[in-house]
Amino acid sequence: MARALIIGGGAIGRGFIPWVLDGFELNIIDKSADLVRGIAAQGGFYSFMSDGEKLNEKWVQVRRIATNFEQLTPLEFDIAFISVGPRNVTRLPSGVEHLRCPIFSLENDPITVEWLKETYGLKTVYFGVPDVITSSTASAESLARDPFAIHTENGVLYLQRPPKLAISLEKLLPQVHWLSIERLNQEWDAKLYIHNTPHCIAAYLGHMAGCTYLHEALAKPAIKRVINGVIDELLIALKMLTPYDHHFIESYATKEVRRFSNSLLFDPVLRVAREPLRKLHPSGRLTGALRLLLSTGVNPTYLMAGIAAALCYSEKDDRDYLQLSELEEFGISAFLKYHLGLDEKSIESEFMTKHYSDAISFLQREIV
Amino acid sequence: MKLLNLAARVCRAFSMSTSLQMRTVQKVKDNQSRDVVTALDMKLHHISEQFVTQRLPGCKLISEEGVNSEIQPHALCSGEWLIVDPLDGSNNLALGMSNYGFMAAYLRDGRIKGSVIVLPEHNQYIVLQDEQTLYAQPFLLNTANEHGTVYYAYPPQQDKPAREARIALLDLIDANSAGMYRYGSACAGLYQLLCGRHMAFIGHGIRLWDAIAFLPILASCEIHVKYAIKGNEVSLLASTRTDFIESAAQVLGKQQGLTLHNFRNDDLRFDHYE
Numbered sequence: 001m002a003r004a005l006i007i008g009g010g011a012i013g014r015g016f017i018p019w020v021l022d023g024f025e026l027n028i029i030d031k032s033a034d035l036v037r038g039i040a041a042q043g044g045f046y047s048f049m050s051d052g053e054k055l056n057e058k059w060v061q062v063r064r065i066a067t068n069f070e071q072l073t074p075l076e077f078d079i080a081f082i083s084v085g086p087r088n089v090t091r092l093p094s095g096v097e098h099l100r101c102p103i104f105s106l107e108n109d110p111i112t113v114e115w116l117k118e119t120y121g122l123k124t125v126y127f128g129v130p131d132v133i134t135s136s137t138a139s140a141e142s143l144a145r146d147p148f149a150i151h152t153e154n155g156v157l158y159l160q161r162p163p164k165l166a167i168s169l170e171k172l173l174p175q176v177h178w179l180s181i182e183r184l185n186q187e188w189d190a191k192l193y194i195h196n197t198p199h200c201i202a203a204y205l206g207h208m209a210g211c212t213y214l215h216e217a218l219a220k221p222a223i224k225r226v227i228n229g230v231i232d233e234l235l236i237a238l239k240m241l242t243p244y245d246h247h248f249i250e251s252y253a254t255k256e257v258r259r260f261s262n263s264l265l266f267d268p269v270l271r272v273a274r275e276p277l278r279k280l281h282p283s284g285r286l287t288g289a290l291r292l293l294l295s296t297g298v299n300p301t302y303l304m305a306g307i308a309a310a311l312c313y314s315e316k317d318d319r320d321y322l323q324l325s326e327l328e329e330f331g332i333s334a335f336l337k338y339h340l341g342l343d344e345k346s347i348e349s350e351f352m353t354k355h356y357s358d359a360i361s362f363l364q365r366e367i368v
Numbered sequence: 369m370k371l372l373n374l375a376a377r378v379c380r381a382f383s384m385s386t387s388l389q390m391r392t393v394q395k396v397k398d399n400q401s402r403d404v405v406t407a408l409d410m411k412l413h414h415i416s417e418q419f420v421t422q423r424l425p426g427c428k429l430i431s432e433e434g435v436n437s438e439i440q441p442h443a444l445c446s447g448e449w450l451i452v453d454p455l456d457g458s459n460n461l462a463l464g465m466s467n468y469g470f471m472a473a474y475l476r477d478g479r480i481k482g483s484v485i486v487l488p489e490h491n492q493y494i495v496l497q498d499e500q501t502l503y504a505q506p507f508l509l510n511t512a513n514e515h516g517t518v519y520y521a522y523p524p525q526q527d528k529p530a531r532e533a534r535i536a537l538l539d540l541i542d543a544n545s546a547g548m549y550r551y552g553s554a555c556a557g558l559y560q561l562l563c564g565r566h567m568a569f570i571g572h573g574i575r576l577w578d579a580i581a582f583l584p585i586l587a588s589c590e591i592h593v594k595y596a597i598k599g600n601e602v603s604l605l606a607s608t609r610t611d612f613i614e615s616a617a618q619v620l621g622k623q624q625g626l627t628l629h630n631f632r633n634d635d636l637r638f639d640h641y642e
Binding site: 322323326329330331333334335337338339341344 | 372373375376377379380382383384491492493502504505
């Protein structure tokens with residue numbers, strides 16, 4: 001039987017990837033000793049997939065699960081996926097450098113492919129886009145059946161086609177969409193901006209409004225109006241700036257709000273909102289989107305409201321909380337310069353500095 | 369202790385002080401033409417004063433631009449102190465050149481409990497607070513080439529033994545490295561050591577505020593540090609190459625009778641003047 005390795009047993013790694021690995025013996029590495037112990041004791045876990053109306057369940061049989069590579073030797077796998085969070089790809093457990101199979105980074109940022117190659121001397125690393133919303137938890141009912149249960153929607157996995165993709169491997173992965181890097185980049189643009197940008201903004205607005213799950217946030221008309229506004233702004237800019245088929249990006253956009261609103265996903269606001277500084281990175285889903293809009297002359301009214309909500313995200317357990325809690329003392333311009341490397345004279349910095357106060361007033365009036 | 373708040377105030381001041389006016393030299397200290405004080409020095413000094421008043425009541429401030437720049441031996445062993453160099457590299461700033469930064473070390477009962485380092489040209493701050501180190505930018509620690517360059521900082525006026533030690537140290541640097549660097553800011557030099565762009569840093573009788581904030585940061589990055597503190601003067605050797613540090617320590621011991629200690633924050637030594 002073919003063997004797959006999943007590094008990072010979080011939302012994507014545990015919730016979604018097993019659904020496309022039916023013909024594989026599954027091995028998982030995760031840093032959480034509790035998770036590893038628990039799943040090892042059960043021999044697997046449940047993943048629940050929503051089709052929008054009901055949940056389908058899958059018992060995911062796990063052959064081996066460990067916190068380190070020593071416990072998984074020999075490291076003979078046919079395919080490996082990395083889904084540990086972009087900030088953690090350069091801190092993988094020792095032993096990853098010995099992998100020789102195709103490795104796919106599902107980290108929402110193509111730069112992670114280069115980081116993995118440079119850090120571990122790996123050659124066969126490729127990019128992948130899981131176009132899916134997966135929660136990091138599950139409903140109370142599902143958790144009562146299995147404390148490691150997770151909810152996911154029925155998404156699509158796009159993988160960069162390696163130059164020498166084994167036919168046998170391709171046959172074992174019938175649900176995967178193998179794409180050239182150019183086509184994958186198109187998917188990436190669509191996902192980064194039309195999916196990821198409004199998705200995280202919904203979380204920041206939801207946090208401001210005191211919501212626990214994303215579908216609760218989308219149930220609020222004021223939040224839904226902002227999200228629709230962000231998507232409209234992005235669509236106009238993408239149509240003007242990219243050569244992508246307008247039907248493709250429009251159809252992609254149409255399904256987004258429906259996906260975010262899926263009440264069966266139980267997607268926690270805290271999961272989607274975590275690490276706002278990474279999402280505010282100049283090449284990322286918020287500031288990158290701002291540059292896209294400004295460069296096409298689209299007025300980023302709703303996007304700026306989302307950026308302001310990210311900048312005042314105040315979740316004490318978040319990794320970026322300390323820095324964000326001093327935002328006022330830094331001032332917007334210095335905060336962006338030091339944390340995001342944004343030049344004070346850049347168009348993004350000047351726009352955010354000029355419109356931050358108005359955006360906050362709007363949020364306090366409409367959302368809080 | 370919220371030293372990140374001090375870093376935030378300093379970052380903001382740097383960002384708002386890009387005008388020529390802030391670079392204007394307001395005075396020259398001790399007739400040393402390179403020891404200038406700019407408007408920004410004073411602004412950052414006042415920010416430090418204000419921070420101590422508001423956030424560290426009871427803490428004593430020692431600032432390069434303050435009045436109490438002389439420190440009694442062992443005074444730092446007890447109580448709270450904030451030792452600040454508001455603008456290290458003032459002359460560079462005044463000349464419109466690169467390499468300058470802000471440094472502050474917070475001491476409590478003789479231990480360095482916190483540090484703030486701000487380097488505006490690198491969009492970087494380093495804050496040590498509550499035993500946690502925060503960097504504005506992701507920080508890639510590179511190991512320097514073992515025969516890389518050495519930053520050598522020394523004051524303009526040195527006595528004869530120190531001058532002789534200086535000659536011996538320069539010989540040591542030439543024999544063991546790719547050459548000496550000295551660009552007017554210990555703060556910038558120490559940061560480049562952290563980044564692996566210098567193989568070693570030698571601070572030879574420099575002022576305490578020129579280096580003390582870096583001591584725990586260097587140690588946390590596994591850079592070996594030897595030092596001797598006398599009053600408000602410090603001699604500091606830092607490198608990943610222990611053999612180089614030991615050779616330099618031997619020079620200082622032989623020429624100046626200095627005994628350097630290995631840095632341990634739980635055992636910070638303040639020596640008497642002889």
